[in-house]
Amino acid sequence: MKIGFITAEGGSAISLPEVREGAQAAVAYANDYLGGIGGRPIQLVVCKSQEDAASARTCANEMVE
Numbered sequence: 001m002k003i004g005f006i007t008a009e010g011g012s013a014i015s016l017p018e019v020r021e022g023a024q025a026a027v028a029y030a031n032d033y034l035g036g037i038g039g040r041p042i043q044l045v046v047c048k049s050q051e052d053a054a055s056a057r058t059c060a061n062e063m064v065e
Contacts, residue, residue, distance in 0.1 A: 004063040011051035
């Protein structure tokens with residue numbers, strides 16, 4: 001099961017890689033100890049938005065695809 005995750009990372013004003021790391025840790029825990037969701041492993045699809053309009057649009061389009 002794929003889950004899209006857009007995070008503020010790599011921007012000049014704000015960059016919070018620890019948010020992505022926390023999400024990845026939660027997914028790893030759920031996959032390792034809970035069997036994913038409904039018995040299906042979780043795949044986290046990460047897009048790093050740099051807190052500007054262009055990268056936000058790119059991430060939104062990536063999640064739709």
